[in-house]
Amino acid sequence: MRILIVDDLEANRILLSHLVEFHGHVAITCGDAEQALQAYNTHGADLIFMDVVMPGVDGYVAAQQLKGVIGDYFVPIIFITALQDEDALVRCLEFGDDYLVRPFNQVMFSAKIAAHIRTIELHRKTQKQHEELTYLHTRLIQEQEMAQHVFDHATQVNHQNCENIQTYISSASQFNGDVLLIGKSPAGGVYVMLGDFTGHGLPAALGSLPLSQLFHSLVLKQLSVGDLARELNSTLADFLPDYMFCAAVIAEFNASGNKMRLWSGGLHDSLILDDQNEVQQRISSLHMPLGILDDEDFNTECGEYDLQANNKIIFYTDGILEASNDRGELFGRQRFESALQRSKCDIEKVRKGLHRFTGYQAGVSIQDDDISLVCIDAGEVTFKKGEHKTSEQEAYESSRAPIPWQISLDLAMAELRSGSPVSQLVDMVGEATGLYSHKPILVLLLVEIFNNALDHGVLGLKSSLKDGPGGMMDYYSEREKRLESYTKGQVGIKICHQLLSTGGQLNFTVSDSGEGFNYEQVIGSTSDESHGRGLSLVDQLSERMSFSDGGRCIEVVYIYTKD
Amino acid sequence: MSSVVSCTQQGSRLDIAISGRFDFSILHDFRNAYTLDVEGPIEKIVIDLTRSEHMDSSGMGLLLTLKKELKLDSGCIEIQNCRPHIRDALLAARLDHFFKVD
Numbered sequence: 001m002r003i004l005i006v007d008d009l010e011a012n013r014i015l016l017s018h019l020v021e022f023h024g025h026v027a028i029t030c031g032d033a034e035q036a037l038q039a040y041n042t043h044g045a046d047l048i049f050m051d052v053v054m055p056g057v058d059g060y061v062a063a064q065q066l067k068g069v070i071g072d073y074f075v076p077i078i079f080i081t082a083l084q085d086e087d088a089l090v091r092c093l094e095f096g097d098d099y100l101v102r103p104f105n106q107v108m109f110s111a112k113i114a115a116h117i118r119t120i121e122l123h124r125k126t127q128k129q130h131e132e133l134t135y136l137h138t139r140l141i142q143e144q145e146m147a148q149h150v151f152d153h154a155t156q157v158n159h160q161n162c163e164n165i166q167t168y169i170s171s172a173s174q175f176n177g178d179v180l181l182i183g184k185s186p187a188g189g190v191y192v193m194l195g196d197f198t199g200h201g202l203p204a205a206l207g208s209l210p211l212s213q214l215f216h217s218l219v220l221k222q223l224s225v226g227d228l229a230r231e232l233n234s235t236l237a238d239f240l241p242d243y244m245f246c247a248a249v250i251a252e253f254n255a256s257g258n259k260m261r262l263w264s265g266g267l268h269d270s271l272i273l274d275d276q277n278e279v280q281q282r283i284s285s286l287h288m289p290l291g292i293l294d295d296e297d298f299n300t301e302c303g304e305y306d307l308q309a310n311n312k313i314i315f316y317t318d319g320i321l322e323a324s325n326d327r328g329e330l331f332g333r334q335r336f337e338s339a340l341q342r343s344k345c346d347i348e349k350v351r352k353g354l355h356r357f358t359g360y361q362a363g364v365s366i367q368d369d370d371i372s373l374v375c376i377d378a379g380e381v382t383f384k385k386g387e388h389k390t391s392e393q394e395a396y397e398s399s400r401a402p403i404p405w406q407i408s409l410d411l412a413m414a415e416l417r418s419g420s421p422v423s424q425l426v427d428m429v430g431e432a433t434g435l436y437s438h439k440p441i442l443v444l445l446l447v448e449i450f451n452n453a454l455d456h457g458v459l460g461l462k463s464s465l466k467d468g469p470g471g472m473m474d475y476y477s478e479r480e481k482r483l484e485s486y487t488k489g490q491v492g493i494k495i496c497h498q499l500l501s502t503g504g505q506l507n508f509t510v511s512d513s514g515e516g517f518n519y520e521q522v523i524g525s526t527s528d529e530s531h532g533r534g535l536s537l538v539d540q541l542s543e544r545m546s547f548s549d550g551g552r553c554i555e556v557v558y559i560y561t562k563d
Numbered sequence: 564m565s566s567v568v569s570c571t572q573q574g575s576r577l578d579i580a581i582s583g584r585f586d587f588s589i590l591h592d593f594r595n596a597y598t599l600d601v602e603g604p605i606e607k608i609v610i611d612l613t614r615s616e617h618m619d620s621s622g623m624g625l626l627l628t629l630k631k632e633l634k635l636d637s638g639c640i641e642i643q644n645c646r647p648h649i650r651d652a653l654l655a656a657r658l659d660h661f662f663k664v665d
Contacts (some may be wrong), residue, residue, distance in 0.1 A: 126664045187613060187646045218571075222614050254644060256665075440617065440648035472628055473594070476587055533656055534620035540655035 001025045001117060004045035006036045006062060007080070014543055016049055016080075018524050019109055033062035036368065040066060045075055050096065052081040052088070063095040074123040076116050080104075110339060137400060144174060144202075147230050151175060151205060154212050160385035162190050164257065166347040168373040170319075177204025178317050178372040179246075181212050183219035188255030190381045191219045191228070192374065195248035195290070196267060196317040207240055207291075225250045226300030229263040229290065233298050236291030244292035247507065257379045263302040265289050268318055275310035275342045302319040309379035312345050319371035325358050326365045345375050402434035402504060408494040416491060417483055422450045428541030434504060438560050442506070448534045449510045449554050450491065455479060457514030457552060458489035488515050503545075504560040509553065566615075568592040569601055575606040582614035583647075585622035593625050597633060605633060613644040630661055636659050 003025050005016045010031075017027035028043050030036045031479050032054060039045075048066065050061035070405075077096035084101060092099035100112055104516050162182055169180060177200035181193040193215060197204040214235055218228050236246055247266030251257070264270060267288030267495065274280040287299055307313075323331040331354060343349035350373065355361050407428070426446050430439035455461045459482045464477045482546050494509040539545045543557040566583030571617065579596050580651065582628065608629070612618070629642060641663040653664050 170609055186616065187644055222616075224613070255647075440646070441651070443617055444619055444648070444652055447617075451619070451621070466624070472587070472590060472624060533623055537620050537652060537656050538625075541652065 001046040001120075002043060003027055003113075004027045004036065004043075004048045006031075006033070006048065006054075006059070008032060008465040009051075009271050012051065012080075019106065020113075023110060023113060025113075026337065033057035033065060036062055036063060037069060041438060046120055047113070048075060048077045049100075050077050050079050051254040052079050052083060052092065060091055060095045067095075072119065074127070076120065078112060078116065139460060147202065148174060150209070155207055163382045163384055164190065164253075164377040164379070165192065166345075166375045168351045168371070169349045170351075170367065171200070172319075172367050172370050173201040175200075175202045175205035176208070176365075176370050177201065178319070179205075179208035179211060179369040180372055180374060181215045182545045183216055183254075184383060185219060185252065186222050188381065188555070189251070189253045189257070190383075191215075191225075191252050192315070192376060193248060193250045194267070194315045194317065194372055194374055195246045195369070197246045198244045198320075203244075204370075205320070207236065207244065207246060210235060210239065211246070222273065224300075224302075225252045225263045226302045229265070229287075229302075230295065230298050230300050233290045233293065234295045237294065240291045245289040247285075247289040247317075249285075251313070251315070251376075253376065253378075253381055255381055256481045257309070257377075258307050260305045260307055261302050262305065263287070263300070266460050268316060270320065271337075271340075272305065272307070273314060273340065273345065274307075277312065277345050279337060280311070281305075286507070307378035311378040312324040313376040313378065314340065314345075315372075315374045315376075317340030317368040317370065317372045319367075320354065320373055322369060323354060323358050323360075323367065323371065324365065331357055340375075343516045347373060400433045402432070402497075402499060404498050406494070406496045408492070411491045413458075413486060416489065418452060422446055425493065425495075429506075432497065434562070435497075435506075435560075438487050438558075441541060442558070445538055445556060445558060446493075446508060448538045449508060449556055450493070452534055453510045453512035453514070454556070456517055457485065458491060459483065459515055503559070506557070506558045506560075508555075508556045511549065511553040514552060516552045566592075566595050570596040570600070572601060572605075574650045575604060577601065577605050577608045578611065579608065580611040583616075585612065585615045585618040585625070587621035587625070590625065591621075593629075605635075606639060608633075608635070608640045609641045610640065610645070611644055612642060612649060615631060615649070616646065618645075618652060620656070623653070623658060626658065626662065638663055641665065647662070 003020045005013055005020070005027055007013045007029075008031050012031040015030070017029050019094070020027040028039050028045065030039045049064055050059045054062070057065075059079055059081075063079070066077065076098065079092040079099040080102060081092065081099060083103040089099055098112065100109065117360050149497045162184070164181060167180060168179065169176065170304065171178070177197040179193075179195040179197070181191075183191040185191055189536070192198070195208070195211065196318050197207045210230060214232060215228070218231055223231070227249075245266075249262060249264040249267050249270055251260055251262045262270065262284065264285040265287035266285055269282040271279050272281040272283070283305075284302060286301060286303070319334055320336055321331060333390065335357065339350045343353065360367055406455065409425070409477045411421055423443075426439070426443045429442055430436060456463070459479060461475065461479055461482070465478060466472050468474050490513040492511045496507040498505045498507075505540060535545070538556055543559045545554065545556045547554055566581060566585070566589045567574065568579065568581055568589055570577060570579045572578075575595060578595075597608070610626075626640070637660060640661070642653065643665040650664060653659060653662070658664070
């Protein structure tokens, strides 16, 4: 320890520094307050002995000045004084931390030093722990903010604007262990998943991140709810610890909203309400929660329900039934179902009713589990336009402006034989900014005009072949034969994308090395024959279609408007 | 992704589900679905396109061949759960005259 000794008498300084050094400490001596300040600033000190009576600035004032410099740091000042009156000693304790009355013996001096060093060490330890704690706390807050950001972002994508769906979601802590996922199905319907992870808070919420990513990618594949549940189950089983799992319902509604397929594992009964908002059917959970069973034991069985347009479907997690007031009463099933009925399924009113019961808002009781409630109106599924982007692709697109471009390629027999060059081409076109949502129709147009050029142009196949005894079988086996054996032939494809103020325009020009055909005969045919439909379909779905070079070259114009 | 045709028969009703592309690439599988494994006369066919993302005129040709080969009346074949662009194409080709499009 460094010990600063402040005394105007040299004899005292020498005596004290000997004593200090005898105990194995370093002594720094000074004769007045000014020197003391300077010494403290230069060398620092762990403990200070201070004479009270000094010429000029006395010990009390010197102590005050030193304390000012020392600040929050803990350096005890012990006054050494011959004064014995109560007043003087009280002042010693007021301006310093202790006193030693002269004359003192060595034993007393040693005891004082030892006692103060214990206090200093204790103080240092506390100080260090406090600093560590402050550091950890700051880091924790930063980490939580980061996590919050990630979760907010993930859930933002999840809550798509499906107009059939009302939700009430409230988490017990900063992070929600319940997860609600809504995905627009490619077929125009909607998938809804409500899950409740074991526990609540951050550990429970963690599981929702991979779950939501996977859910959205599976929805795009239009997986059946059973298969979707199986995929989610095996992912969760892989990465969740054994004691964690996710009770869930997964439902798919078709576009007209009159059919629901439902897989449910471990969650409370789902409800179908009638036009009076009374419970018409309870659907109990058939399976165990997600994340428990191995893939081979997993059961994908799901229920199929026919719905009327005035039906409502209710999914919820147990938080709402188990919400309690300050008397320890639970909200319970009866209150919940009657709240649904009285409010005519206005979820906002149900929420208010729950809060009146529990007194959450008035701070009477504390919500101790996550609460989620979802109400889905049966009947045609509709989405609000704009605001919420659905897929990553769309989010990506909105960040880029579309550009005009042009591609052209010539395909020789080798490429024509090799599977489907058109699907590659369409993938490229579909990736182009602004065209993602038009991809299905672009695929159709390009496939039709390409097949037309290949089949009837390059390969010289006649549609009438399909009318023969073997019908389409004959036609396609002949096609395969010619595709293999022909050595000459070419299809040229040119696609040009232009921007219009309302959207854009695509021009497809496809030419072939065949003999051409009488196109006037083909267009306008709407017979129920199993052929001759391709080009009239193109004609119907495009802006215009025209031929040149005796039918060897076709140009199709497709105009789209911005979403 | 290659396409899969699966079918189940219940009495005189036949359900055929297509996943993947609905075009001439499934010609054989599609014909087998209503010719090979079928017992007794078929009066109603339901084609589920929930998991089909593409249909072109060759797929429509398959549908028309099916109708012709089984000599079924309009309305006996139902096409269910088609994606919006497939429905548009079916309607554009006026196939709703021959098939019940859901």
